[in-house]
Amino acid sequence: MEKVFKGRVIGGGELTGTAIVSRQGVNTLATFQSSALKNAKQVLSSDQNNPDIYKQNLTGQILCLPKTIGSTTGGLVIQAICAMGINPSAMLFSEEIDSLAASGIILARNWENSSIIAIDKLGDEFLAYVQTGDKIEISADGTVKVIR
Amino acid sequence: MKLTKEEQEILNGSQGETKAKILRTLVEFGDVFGADKLVPVTHDGHLVTSFGISLIKPLFRIMDEIIDAGIKAEKPFTVDPRPIDYDNVKCTILDKLIFSKIMYGQQKRYEEQLRKIGLKTKDSFTCTCYMDEVGNIPKYGDVLTWAESSAVVYANSVIGARCNRNSGMIDLFGAIMGKVPYFGLLTDEGRQANWIIEVKTTKKPEAQILGSAIGLKVMEDVPYVKGLDKFLGTELNDDVKSYLKDFGAATASNGAVGLYHIENLTPEAVNYGEQLINKNAKVYVIDDEELERVYKSYPVLWKNKEAKPERAFIGCPHLSYNQLVNWANNIIAGLQETGRKKVALTTILTTSPQVRQKFEQTDLYKQLVKTGAKVSSICPLMYTNNPIAGKKPILTSSNKLRTYSKARYLKDEDILNVIVGKEVK
Numbered sequence: 001m002e003k004v005f006k007g008r009v010i011g012g013g014e015l016t017g018t019a020i021v022s023r024q025g026v027n028t029l030a031t032f033q034s035s036a037l038k039n040a041k042q043v044l045s046s047d048q049n050n051p052d053i054y055k056q057n058l059t060g061q062i063l064c065l066p067k068t069i070g071s072t073t074g075g076l077v078i079q080a081i082c083a084m085g086i087n088p089s090a091m092l093f094s095e096e097i098d099s100l101a102a103s104g105i106i107l108a109r110n111w112e113n114s115s116i117i118a119i120d121k122l123g124d125e126f127l128a129y130v131q132t133g134d135k136i137e138i139s140a141d142g143t144v145k146v147i148r
Numbered sequence: 149m150k151l152t153k154e155e156q157e158i159l160n161g162s163q164g165e166t167k168a169k170i171l172r173t174l175v176e177f178g179d180v181f182g183a184d185k186l187v188p189v190t191h192d193g194h195l196v197t198s199f200g201i202s203l204i205k206p207l208f209r210i211m212d213e214i215i216d217a218g219i220k221a222e223k224p225f226t227v228d229p230r231p232i233d234y235d236n237v238k239c240t241i242l243d244k245l246i247f248s249k250i251m252y253g254q255q256k257r258y259e260e261q262l263r264k265i266g267l268k269t270k271d272s273f274t275c276t277c278y279m280d281e282v283g284n285i286p287k288y289g290d291v292l293t294w295a296e297s298s299a300v301v302y303a304n305s306v307i308g309a310r311c312n313r314n315s316g317m318i319d320l321f322g323a324i325m326g327k328v329p330y331f332g333l334l335t336d337e338g339r340q341a342n343w344i345i346e347v348k349t350t351k352k353p354e355a356q357i358l359g360s361a362i363g364l365k366v367m368e369d370v371p372y373v374k375g376l377d378k379f380l381g382t383e384l385n386d387d388v389k390s391y392l393k394d395f396g397a398a399t400a401s402n403g404a405v406g407l408y409h410i411e412n413l414t415p416e417a418v419n420y421g422e423q424l425i426n427k428n429a430k431v432y433v434i435d436d437e438e439l440e441r442v443y444k445s446y447p448v449l450w451k452n453k454e455a456k457p458e459r460a461f462i463g464c465p466h467l468s469y470n471q472l473v474n475w476a477n478n479i480i481a482g483l484q485e486t487g488r489k490k491v492a493l494t495t496i497l498t499t500s501p502q503v504r505q506k507f508e509q510t511d512l513y514k515q516l517v518k519t520g521a522k523v524s525s526i527c528p529l530m531y532t533n534n535p536i537a538g539k540k541p542i543l544t545s546s547n548k549l550r551t552y553s554k555a556r557y558l559k560d561e562d563i564l565n566v567i568v569g570k571e572v573k
Contacts, residue, residue: 010180029552030552033203033533034535036203037201037202037203037250037251048449069404070552071196071297071552072196072295072296072297072300072313072314072315072316073196073197073204073315073316074315074316075315075316075317075318076197076204076206076207076315076316076317077203077204079204079206079317080203080204080205080206080207083205083206084205097180098368098404099177099181099312099313099314099315099332100313100315102177102180102181103177103314103315103317103318104315106173106176106177106180107173107206107315107317107318109176110169110172110173110176111169111173111206111210112206
């Protein structure tokens with residue numbers, strides 16, 4: 001079974017991978033801080049207030065979320081995990097991307113040569129449908145195929 | 149985005165690759181949100197990143213790149229508070245080791261970088277840069293490149309300046325270029341309210357809980373608040389501005405509010421009234437019951453929920469001078485009532501370096517010091533970020549600190565009672 005969604009490309013690319021889903025806004029600082037401080041090889045989410053992804057590995061995964069929330073250091077934190085190479089390989093936003101996440105993606109692209117993929121405006125139906133563990137195919141034009 | 153000839157030349161490298169990258173970052177950021185141009189920043193900057201935390205290594209590398217390229221900020225800037233104050237916020241040897249060697253090991257290097265690029269003064273470290281004593285005070289209509297969320301919401305709402313909720317680094321890049329992309333809260337349309345908040349409480353609501361309730365409800369939208377002028381009046385005096393500082397910080401941290409309007413009080417609400425409300429604005433009614441519901445919804449994140457609190461932080465955002473004086477008077481009077489000479493737990497009142505220096509000249513400061521309470525210009529958030537400190541039972545009357553740490557929130561009256569050794573329900 002598969003379902004196709006179309007969003008807006010913020011950071012483009014093609015990718016096939018596995019979804020990890022947060023139904024609530026992802027608090028960037030709380031999620032990535034602990035792993036980044038430890039210079040860890042992968043990010044295990046450290047945000048206790050987000051049970052959807054708490055203690056889950058996010059590195060190399062396709063993070064599906066409504067938007068990011070929290071401290072305005074958020075953009076820098078995304079840039080930092082991209083610099084360390086422990087970032088999710090893609091971030092798929094159901095809503096319009098927030099200014100902090102957008103900053104992070106753009107900072108990572110321009111200053112870290114990061115190829116992190118970001119697509120926004122995928123819609124509420126996308127977030128309601130996609131589940132952690134689903135296979136995801138992302139096309140360069142912002143098409144997202146969820147395969148279960 | 150349509151660029152001027154000069155901007156296009158900079159983008160093409162006329163002033164070096166580093167400046168081109170800085171401008172490209174701002175342009176791409178604006179493009180995401182439909183900005184059609186860059187507009188001049190008309191007032192000094194304020195940066196959110198004040199801490200040399202090893203988490204954000206790219207920052208230090210980029211700062212070096214900027215300095216090596218001989219680039220200085222077009223607009224000088226203030227920054228958020230320092231993360232360490234060993235004189236007034238006592239730490240164990242282990243705490244110090246973690247702070248100095250692991251967490252904030254880059255602090256000295258980073259402060260030197262800030263100075264080289266455009267830090268206003270050596271004491272420009274506070275989240276309340278807009279206080280009279282600090283002096284980074286925009287005018288109505290000024291365009292800003294700030295990122296500290298509590299300062300952004302204050303400048304937009306209480307002063308009527310215009311600033312988006314920027315991320316760290318974007319704030320610095322705006323200060324360097326002296327330009328920011330024109331979208332969101334910089335535009336008239338972006339400042340229209342899509343929520344009407346009807347305050348129907350029987351008494352003046354606790355600023356921190358009212359702000360929290362609104363933030364949790366409207367998230368990043370703009371609220372137009374009715375009924376609060378009944379309690380605050382229609383004049384933006386020092387007490388009202390302090391109330392709005394704390395209220396706004398709670399809206400910005402519990403939600404992502406960058407601007408609010410208070411009917412008959414904040415400048416744009418006074419100028420334009422209900423014209424600021426969009427046609428299909430939603431309505432949220434806040435009464436005593438709703439405030440209590442929100443207050444009771446805050447989880448206690450202490451490992452041992454019944455633990456005896458060890459430390460109280462008051463002042464996130466930093467206290468205004470009036471607030472500091474009120475807290476000092478209340479602590480001294482409370483201790484007289486309970487017959488104690490010293491505060492019942494480590495109590496730290498946080499304020500800007502400039503307000504602290506002014507307060508230190510007073511007799512009241514001398515009296516406060518005798519109670520054991522401390523006045524510091526530390527950032528309590530940065531302190532509680534320490535994994536060891538984060539495990540301690542810490543109290544706060546700040547909803548922002550509650551949101552970003554494991555500190556437990558108590559109302560002003562309740563936390564005062566704990567500090568002076570009264571029984572607390």
